[in-house]
Amino acid sequence: MAHDHDDQGHDHGQEPPGEMELRVKALESLLVEKGLVDPAALDAIVDHFEHRVGPRNGARVVARAWTDVAYKSRLMADATSAIAELGYSGGQGDHMVVVENDPGVHNLVVCTLCSCYPWPVLGLPPVWYKSxxxxxxxxxxxxxVIAEFGTRLPDEIxxxxxxxxxxxxxxxxPERPAGTEGLTEDALAALVTRDGMIGTARL
Known part of the structure; x- marks a missing residue:
C-alpha cells in the first residue's frame, strides 16, 4: 500500500511536469480564459489548504493535549469544541471524536464507505486513505495494514x-514520545505526523 514519502536528494525543480499536472494547468488556463474562474480565488483556495488546514493543525491539537492536562480533558470529552478553541473548525470537522493511544492500545481510523476525513485538522485525505x-x-x-506503513505492533497491543x-x-x-519532557509545544508539534493521527504510524 503506497503512501507519501519525502523524496530527499532529488531536484524537483528540474523534473518535467507529469501528465496530471499538465492537465490541471490546461484546465485552469481554460477556465480563467473563459472568465469562469478568478485566479485570485484559486490562489486563496490553494493558500487555505496549504497554510490554514492540514496536518500541522492536528499536530497543534496533539501537542496542546500533551502539555495541558485541562485541555486534554476537554478534548477527550468534547473534541469538536476543544479543537475549535484552537481555531480549527468547519465543514468535515463538525463532529469530532479523539481516541487515545496508550501502551496497550493502538487506534486506527478508516472510512469504509468513502473517504470521510477531518479536513480542518488533517487537510485533504491522502490518496491511499480513499483507496x-x-x-x-x-x-x-x-x-x-499498519505493518505495510512500517509499524509492526507487538501482539500484546x-x-x-x-x-x-x-x-x-x-x-x-498518539502517545507522547519518551524523552520529550523538556520540549516546547512548538517542538512537540513538529514530532507529530499525519499518519500518527490516522493510526497507520505509532510515534
Whole structure:
C-alpha cells in the first residue's frame, strides 16, 4: 500500500511536469480564459489548504493535549469544541471524536464507505486513505495494514479500528514520545505526523 514519502536528494525543480499536472494547468488556463474562474480565488483556495488546514493543525491539537492536562480533558470529552478553541473548525470537522493511544492500545481510523476525513485538522485525505484496498483491509487486517506503513505492533497491543462517517470523524491522539519532557509545544508539534493521527504510524 503506497503512501507519501519525502523524496530527499532529488531536484524537483528540474523534473518535467507529469501528465496530471499538465492537465490541471490546461484546465485552469481554460477556465480563467473563459472568465469562469478568478485566479485570485484559486490562489486563496490553494493558500487555505496549504497554510490554514492540514496536518500541522492536528499536530497543534496533539501537542496542546500533551502539555495541558485541562485541555486534554476537554478534548477527550468534547473534541469538536476543544479543537475549535484552537481555531480549527468547519465543514468535515463538525463532529469530532479523539481516541487515545496508550501502551496497550493502538487506534486506527478508516472510512469504509468513502473517504470521510477531518479536513480542518488533517487537510485533504491522502490518496491511499480513499483507496478500496485500505478501506477494506484496515478492518479485516489492521495489523497487516499498519505493518505495510512500517509499524509492526507487538501482539500484546490491542488494535482498535474506528470507522469515520459523515456524522463522526476521528483523530488519533498518539502517545507522547519518551524523552520529550523538556520540549516546547512548538517542538512537540513538529514530532507529530499525519499518519500518527490516522493510526497507520505509532510515534
Amino acid at each position: 478500496a484496498p485500505y478501506r477494506s483491509r484496515a478492518v479485516i487486517d489492521p495489523r497487516g 490491542e488494535v482498535r479500528v474506528w470507522d469515520s462517517t459523515a456524522e463522526i470523524r476521528y483523530l488519533v491522539l
